[in-house]
Amino acid sequence: MTYRSSRSALRRLGLAAALLALSMSAAGEDAREFTAAELGRIAAHGPWPLPWTPDPGNRVSGNAAAIWLGHQLFFDRRLSANGRVACATCHDPDLGFQDGRATGRGLATGVRNTPGLLNVRHQRWFGWDGGHDNLWSASLRPILDPSEMGGSAQRTASVLRNDKALACHYGQAFGKRPHASDPELLVNVAKAIAAWQETLVSPASPFDRFRDALARQDARATVAYPVAAQRGLRLFLGRGQCATCHAGPMFTNGEFGDTGMPFFVKPNGVDPGRQGGIKRLLANPHNLLGPYNDDVTRNNATGTKFLRPEHRNFGEFKVPTLRNLPVTAPYMHNGSLATLRDVVRHYSELDEDRLHADGERILKPLKLSEEEIDDLVAFLKSLSPTIQMPVLAKPATLSACIADEPNARKPNDRQSR
Amino acid sequence: MTGRFCWQGVPIAVAMSIAAATAHAACPPATVDGAVVSKGELVLAYRPVANADKGAKPDRIPMAQHFALEVQLCEKGAASTARLHKADASMPEHKHGMNYRPVITSLGAGHFRVEGMMFHMAGRWELTFEVHAGKETVRLTHDVQVE
Numbered sequence: 001m002t003y004r005s006s007r008s009a010l011r012r013l014g015l016a017a018a019l020l021a022l023s024m025s026a027a028g029e030d031a032r033e034f035t036a037a038e039l040g041r042i043a044a045h046g047p048w049p050l051p052w053t054p055d056p057g058n059r060v061s062g063n064a065a066a067i068w069l070g071h072q073l074f075f076d077r078r079l080s081a082n083g084r085v086a087c088a089t090c091h092d093p094d095l096g097f098q099d100g101r102a103t104g105r106g107l108a109t110g111v112r113n114t115p116g117l118l119n120v121r122h123q124r125w126f127g128w129d130g131g132h133d134n135l136w137s138a139s140l141r142p143i144l145d146p147s148e149m150g151g152s153a154q155r156t157a158s159v160l161r162n163d164k165a166l167a168c169h170y171g172q173a174f175g176k177r178p179h180a181s182d183p184e185l186l187v188n189v190a191k192a193i194a195a196w197q198e199t200l201v202s203p204a205s206p207f208d209r210f211r212d213a214l215a216r217q218d219a220r221a222t223v224a225y226p227v228a229a230q231r232g233l234r235l236f237l238g239r240g241q242c243a244t245c246h247a248g249p250m251f252t253n254g255e256f257g258d259t260g261m262p263f264f265v266k267p268n269g270v271d272p273g274r275q276g277g278i279k280r281l282l283a284n285p286h287n288l289l290g291p292y293n294d295d296v297t298r299n300n301a302t303g304t305k306f307l308r309p310e311h312r313n314f315g316e317f318k319v320p321t322l323r324n325l326p327v328t329a330p331y332m333h334n335g336s337l338a339t340l341r342d343v344v345r346h347y348s349e350l351d352e353d354r355l356h357a358d359g360e361r362i363l364k365p366l367k368l369s370e371e372e373i374d375d376l377v378a379f380l381k382s383l384s385p386t387i388q389m390p391v392l393a394k395p396a397t398l399s400a401c402i403a404d405e406p407n408a409r410k411p412n413d414r415q416s417r
Numbered sequence: 418m419t420g421r422f423c424w425q426g427v428p429i430a431v432a433m434s435i436a437a438a439t440a441h442a443a444c445p446p447a448t449v450d451g452a453v454v455s456k457g458e459l460v461l462a463y464r465p466v467a468n469a470d471k472g473a474k475p476d477r478i479p480m481a482q483h484f485a486l487e488v489q490l491c492e493k494g495a496a497s498t499a500r501l502h503k504a505d506a507s508m509p510e511h512k513h514g515m516n517y518r519p520v521i522t523s524l525g526a527g528h529f530r531v532e533g534m535m536f537h538m539a540g541r542w543e544l545t546f547e548v549h550a551g552k553e554t555v556r557l558t559h560d561v562q563v564e
Contacts, residue, residue: 040564244538253481255516255537302483306533308518361512 034234041237043215048208048249049201050122056295057134057288058191061198065172070196072166073189078159079143081107081150087142087193090114093389096327097200102335106148111265113335116328118389119321121198124254124303128317128333129277133304134293135197137286140190153186160185168401187292202324203385207233210382225382231372232379240347240366240376251322251383256313259363260346260354261332263315273333274316278309312356326384344368344376444491451487454557459499459550461557463488465534480539480563483517486531490548501529502554503547506561508540536563 034042060066073079077086090104091097097117099105104114112128120126126138142148143156160166160178171177173192178185204212206225213221236242247253256274263271281304286292288301295301317333331337337346348368355363368376444460446453451464463486465478478484490499501521507514519533536542544559 044564244540247481247539253537255481302533303517306483306517306519308516310516312513362510 038234038237039214041243042211042233044248045243045251046208046211046215046249048204048211049119050249052121052198052201055121055135055194055198055300056297057293057300058136058194059294060173060188060191060195063173063195065169066174066192066195067199068196069166069169069173070192070194072169073193074196076159079149079151079156079189081146081152081155085149087139087149090142090148091117094327096202096324098328100329102330104148106142106145107150108147110147111269111271112333113330115320116324117197118200118202118324119250120200122250123321125256125277125318127277129271129273129275129280130256130318131277131280132284132286133281133288133301134194134286136187136190136194137284137292139193139197140186140286143186143190153182156189157182157185160189165401172401187286190286200389202389203387205323205385206382207379226378228375228378229382230379232375232377232382235368235372235376236379241362242347244362245319246322252319254319256316256318257360258312258315258317258356260351261317261334261336262354265334271333272314274318275309275313278307278313282307315356322380322383324384325380340377340380341373344373344380348373444493444497446489446491452559454546454559456555456557458493458495459497459548459555459557460491460493461488461501461546461548463531463544463546463559478536478561478563481535481537483533483535486519486534488529488531488546490527490529492550497527497550499527499548499550499555501531501546502549504531504534504545506534506536506542506544508538509543510541511538536561539564 055061074087074091077083077089080086085106090099090106091114092099095116099114101114103112104110115126115128120135123135124133126132126135132138132141143151144153157178160170167178170188170192173195174188178188180188207229210222210225210229213219213225236246245253245255245257258273263273265271281287284290288295288298288304293301298305325331325340329338329340331340331343332346337343345368348366350363350365352363352365366372446460446462451462453460453462455461466485466487467479467482486504488501488504490501491497492499500523504519504521505514515535516537517533517535519531522530522532524530540563542561542563544561546557546559548555548557
């Protein structure tokens with residue numbers, strides 16, 4: 001949006017707010033009269049969904065055959081060492097592709113909360129520490145991690161080569177049957193799984209409808225947005241300063257921060273957060289500076305190329321998106337906060353002594369009242385859609401493989417093979 | 418998610434009129450979509466450009482997205498040998514800088530490109546340019562409000 005169009009949108013939002021206030025006043029509601037500045041900030045959190053563009057680093061991004069292959073592999077337990085753990089074991093579709101646990105549990109219990117996967121295409125860094133700069137690399141790691149799936153390139157390649165349907169879909173996606181080396185097949189499997197995850201976009205939420213109603217000056221439609229959520233929105237934009245980091249349509253700036261959460265992990269360990277993530281990223285041959293990046297220009301590697309490690313990175317964790325929170329509890333990098341109310345209370349009672357000496361200076365305890373906490377929670381809940389995610393339909397172009405896959409997963413089949 | 422760009426340096430129109438009054442018409446540069454800052458005889462003009470993978474269209478500084486700067490240096494009334502040595506930015510109220518370390522490429526004839534910039538938070542950012550002019554090091558700053 002250009003500056004001119006932004007100003008125009010502001011004017012429209014201002015008029016819409018006036019109409020909204022008038023309408024709600026007439027209806028006897030507790031009208032929220034947003035200022036022009038607030039309206040501009042509300043507009044900046046949309047529109048939703050964002051335009052989808054293929055990932056230039058993944059040559060099968062947006063490829064229907066790859067998406068279908070990735071969908072099958074995402075639920076395939078054969079990729080794990082004991083044949084009992086799939087990607088979907090921790091990334092449950094019914095929980096926003098999270099698992100509902102404080103920390104993930106694959107072959108062993110981990111130390112971090114499993115991130116949800118909805119809208120993952122729009123992220124810059126992957127994992128709580130940003131240890132990956134691309135989705136396919138982030139999808140490859142759990143397959144190999146001994147505490148998650150414990151698989152290997154050899155096992156993955158074997159599954160792919162020996163399953164006629166998977167091999168057929170692989171051929172359709174990559175233009176050749178899976179005869180490449182095991183490491184190359186592993187990367188391509190990860191790229192197919194990434195292509196599937198890129199399709200996971202959450203529908204518009206009540207907030208999105210409110211924001212859009214303001215933009216098109218539809219005062220009647222704005223009334224449908226709960227007044228408590230409107231009060232919470234004002235706090236979010238204003239005194240709470242939440243939008244400083246939870247910015248834009250994704251409600252995250254995609255970067256990292258220390259918000260006073262403990263970084264100690266049992267037993268006697270420390271999670272270095274972003275500091276460790278940067279080290280892992282730069283040592284990873286699957287990062288965007290490496291040979292597996294399909295973008296020959298390397299324009300998509302800007303973030304990795306110019307990274308500046310800082311002392312303050314210790315204990316920093318990724319600023320998570322705030323969309324779809326009600327289905328992705330518990331919260332924070334260590335899953336230590338069970339409810340959204342706990343999260344808001346954390347910021348209300350923030351322990352400044354715990355914050356990094358070199359860290360963010362604007363973080364202060366919000367000292368919210370119980371009513372204000374209720375309002376912020378109402379706002380956060382309004383960032384979740386009220387309708388189900390659409391299920392994946394098999395593209396017609398893949399019919400040639402149907403004879404090979406009598407046991408293929410159906411769109412609503414949640415059982416892993 | 419782009420931010421409004423509030424220019425607080427030398428107004429471009431004023432800079433342009435200074436240019437017309439000097440013997441060296443190219444100083445300050447004929448910038449129409451950027452900002453000009455100066456210190457003594459040294460003039461620096463810059464404009465943000467979106468990162469190449471977002472399209473190379475000149476634009477305002479986007480919030481939480483990578484961008485590059487095109488920088489031009491000149492000295493009033495003299496042939497300039499000024500060289501851009503360092504470019505960086507910080508948020509004074511937040512007491513931190515960027516998460517990325519920009520790299521400067523000289524394009525010749527006083528032109529430079531700064532890549533790897535990102536303003537990852539809304540608020541006031543202070544851009545800092547360190548210029549080597551002769552034996553002197555000159556520091557120029559410019560405030561940018563990102564929303």
